[in-house]
Amino acid sequence: MYRETEILKQPGVGTPDVFGDMIINIGPQHPATHGVLHLVITLNGETIKKVDPHLGYIHRSIEKMCESLSFRQFIYVTSKMDYLSSHINNHGCCLCVEKGMQIEVPPRAQVIRVLMDELTRLASHQLWWGAGAMDIGALTPFFHAFREREMINDIMEESCGTRLTMNYMVPGGVMVDVHPNFQRRVKEFIAHFKKKIDEYDELLTGNVIFQNRVKGVGYLSKEDAISYGCTGPTARGSGVSCDIRKLFPYEVYNKLQFDEIIETGGDCWSRYLVRMKEMRQSLSIVEQLIDNIPEGDVQAKTKAVLKLPKGEYYSRVETARGEFGVFIVSEGGTTPYRIKFRSPGFSNLSALDHMARGGKIGDLVAIMAMIDLVIPDIDR
Amino acid sequence: MTKEELKIKLTELLPTATFDESGEWLNIIITPGDLSTTVEILRNKIELSFDYLFCQTCVDWKTHLTMVYHLDSTKHRHQVVMKIQLDRNKPEIETVSNIWRTAEFHEREIYEMFGVHFLNHPDLRLLILPDGWEGKDPLRKDFEDPVNMIKL
Numbered sequence: 001m002y003r004e005t006e007i008l009k010q011p012g013v014g015t016p017d018v019f020g021d022m023i024i025n026i027g028p029q030h031p032a033t034h035g036v037l038h039l040v041i042t043l044n045g046e047t048i049k050k051v052d053p054h055l056g057y058i059h060r061s062i063e064k065m066c067e068s069l070s071f072r073q074f075i076y077v078t079s080k081m082d083y084l085s086s087h088i089n090n091h092g093c094c095l096c097v098e099k100g101m102q103i104e105v106p107p108r109a110q111v112i113r114v115l116m117d118e119l120t121r122l123a124s125h126q127l128w129w130g131a132g133a134m135d136i137g138a139l140t141p142f143f144h145a146f147r148e149r150e151m152i153n154d155i156m157e158e159s160c161g162t163r164l165t166m167n168y169m170v171p172g173g174v175m176v177d178v179h180p181n182f183q184r185r186v187k188e189f190i191a192h193f194k195k196k197i198d199e200y201d202e203l204l205t206g207n208v209i210f211q212n213r214v215k216g217v218g219y220l221s222k223e224d225a226i227s228y229g230c231t232g233p234t235a236r237g238s239g240v241s242c243d244i245r246k247l248f249p250y251e252v253y254n255k256l257q258f259d260e261i262i263e264t265g266g267d268c269w270s271r272y273l274v275r276m277k278e279m280r281q282s283l284s285i286v287e288q289l290i291d292n293i294p295e296g297d298v299q300a301k302t303k304a305v306l307k308l309p310k311g312e313y314y315s316r317v318e319t320a321r322g323e324f325g326v327f328i329v330s331e332g333g334t335t336p337y338r339i340k341f342r343s344p345g346f347s348n349l350s351a352l353d354h355m356a357r358g359g360k361i362g363d364l365v366a367i368m369a370m371i372d373l374v375i376p377d378i379d380r
Numbered sequence: 381m382t383k384e385e386l387k388i389k390l391t392e393l394l395p396t397a398t399f400d401e402s403g404e405w406l407n408i409i410i411t412p413g414d415l416s417t418t419v420e421i422l423r424n425k426i427e428l429s430f431d432y433l434f435c436q437t438c439v440d441w442k443t444h445l446t447m448v449y450h451l452d453s454t455k456h457r458h459q460v461v462m463k464i465q466l467d468r469n470k471p472e473i474e475t476v477s478n479i480w481r482t483a484e485f486h487e488r489e490i491y492e493m494f495g496v497h498f499l500n501h502p503d504l505r506l507l508i509l510p511d512g513w514e515g516k517d518p519l520r521k522d523f524e525d526p527v528n529m530i531k532l
Contacts, residue, residue: 056508064519099404226431226454229482240454247457312403314435314450325435327450340437342450350485379508 020044024361028057032135032365035375039364046360051353059379066339071097071306072171074336079165081341082377084124085319087116090169095250096315096326097171100308108296109173110251115289116156116168117317118282119186122193123152124320124372125279132272132369133204136213141204148196151189155182171306173299186290190283197279205276214268218355218367221266228354229347232322233278234371237271239264244318258285268370275372307334321345321372345377381427381458389428390460393421405450405459412464415474422451422460423479429455433480436487438494440520444468445494449476466496475501493519 027038036057042050062081066074075093079086091113098105105113130145153163158179160166168175204210220230225238235242243260245253261277263270308330316325322344329338348371356364381389383406387399390406396414400407410418422430435450449462466473475498477484487498488507495517498504506513517523 054507056510059508061518224481227481229433229480231434242454314404316434323434325450327435327437327448329439338437338439340435342435346485347482350482354481 021049026364028054032368033375034131034368034373037373037375037378041361041364043361046362048356048359048361048364051356051364053349053352055379057379058376062380063339063341066336068335070334071308071336074339075170076167078341079167080376081343081380082319082321082324082345082374083164084127084374085120085321085324086165087113087120087168088317088319089324090167091117092315092317092319092324092326094169094171095317096313096328097306097308099315100311100313100328100330101171101302101306103172103300103302105173105251106297106300107252107294109298109300111289111293112174112178112298113169114251114253114256115186115286115293116160116166116174118285118289119152119155121282121320122279122286123149125275125282126152128275128320128369128372129200129204132372133210135365135369136210138204138207138210141200144196144200144203148189148193151185151192155185155189158182158185170299172302173297175299177298178293183290183293186286190287190290193283197276197283201276205272211269213363213366214272214370217268217359217363218370219266220351220355222264224351224354225266228351230322230351231344231347232319233261233271233274234322234348234351236261236274237263237268237370238266242323244316244323248316250315250317252289256285256288268366271370305334307332308336319344321374321377322348341380343377343380345371345374346380349373349378381456386458386460393425393428394418403461405461407461407463409463409465412466412473415464415476418462419476419479422462427456429453430460431455431480433476433482433486436476436483436490438490438496438519440468440494442468442521445471445496447473447490447496471496472499473497474499477501493517495520 022043024041024043027033028036038054040052040054041048062077065077075090078089078093082089126145126149130142133141156166157163159182160168220238222239225235225240231242239262241260241262246260258281261274263273310330310332313328314325316323324344325342327340328336331337355367386406390408398409422428430451430453432452432454433449434452437448439446439448445466445468447464447466452459475487477487487501490496491498491504492506492509
């Protein structure tokens with residue numbers, strides 16, 4: 001769509017000393033950045049020549065903090081990174097510790113974990129749908145999305161005790177069994193949301209104004225998506241197969257029937273479609289599992305103090321935004337020697353400059369909305 | 381390719397590298413001077429085609445620093461870990477951001493957190509930390525901040 005401005009993608013063009021350039025700041029306090037992200041944008045008229053993200057407004061140095069926390073404690077800190085998929089962050093950390101300790105997770109706990117993951121993914125996509133539409137100028141979807149998200153939050157509150165940063169998963173399983181009402185309320189939610197997701201499509205997907213705002217905007221080719229390390233719906237919208245649940249299945253994902261959604265358009269519209277279709281897939285996973293939770297323990301018997309054998313461990317999980325990786329270097333002690341969190345948002349953000357160059361300033365907000373940035377996840 | 385097949389293949393292509401099979405994936409240990417040729421082979425050889433750098437980080441071992449690159453191939457779905465030992469007092473290494481664009485951000489983060497200088501990096505500036513943090517290397521083991529850090 002922006003062929004005529006291809007020249008702007010050449011390196012060096014983004015320097016601001018050319019006549020007529022204007023530099024504007026979006027953020028750190030701006031509703032469209034969904035947190036405290038600071039973008040310094042070089043503009044020529046309305047055309048973007050360069051986007052320079054300045055991070056760190058919510059940097060808490062979680063990696064350094066984790067070096068002085070035990071293998072049980074550090075998992076709780078990770079809930080605060082990507083607060084919209086805290087279950088999945090905890091899950092990734094637990095898998096990494098379990099890999100090192102060779103702990104076998106009981107079947108009941110595995111199913112509960114996957115159920116919680118998928119409910120989190122649904123809640124995260126609902127928030128993305130509402131907030132993303134609001135960024136583009138449609139205010140109504142936000143209220144629709146929050147109505148359904150509230151139901152998931154209530155389910156979480158009942159079983160986990162909290163609504164957002166659950167800290168429910170522990171090495172060896174989950175902390176406590178689910179609430180007796182869990183199955184009933186999840187079934188109620190499935191029945192309710194099945195009708196509502198069609199309403200979502202009627203409200204926004206078919207809307208011509210919305211489609212004009214996202215179609216052909218923020219193009220990212222398949223090769224660039226791989227090179228920039230994009231994952232999740234951002235990369236799957238460009239035709240990259242990168243769903244960790246399919247490629248490297250963990251827990252019970254290999255026994256489930258679900259599709260990896262891939263769109264080949266590479267623009268914001270494709271990324272939107274991937275997420276909308278993914279919601280239906282998550283719903284189907286929850287439906288398959290909710291009546292088939294096996295009986296038994298929810299936690300394997302583990303030692304009170306975990307000591308990971310000397311070595312390096314890496315685990316990969318699929319969050320709502322992409323691939324989340326945990327890299328632990330252990331020296332055989334009770335705390336990690338070094339820990340690295342590979343967050344999906346960080347790599348997805350690195351492609352923002354490439355996607356936005358040559359586009360219009362108004363499209364930048366649409367691009368950011370469709371990447372689904374969560375700033376604490378990027379800053380860590 | 382499986383771990384063993386990869387090892388046989390890489391031994392042919394990289395005669396100077398050493399291998400470590402203790403972890404989940406094959407580890408290749410190379411010297412900083414061999415980096416450019418090694419990444420060229422890993423990225424561009426059709427049977428390897430490691431096109432996706434999914435994690436790049438650094439570990440401070442108190443006597444030296446180790447750069448760790450986790451590589452994946454979206455075509456063949458095999459993984460490999462590349463490691464390079466660096467001098468702790470003057471850490472310098474060639475950038476890989478020309479091969480994998482994602483490294484641009486990762487290297488900026490490693491630069492501010494560990495003080496590793498990436499040669500020929502297009503834009504080596506602080507990314508997360510505010511101005512005035514150059515040369516403090518907060519993720520190194522000997523970093524002390526009596527005001528903000530609480531000893532547990």
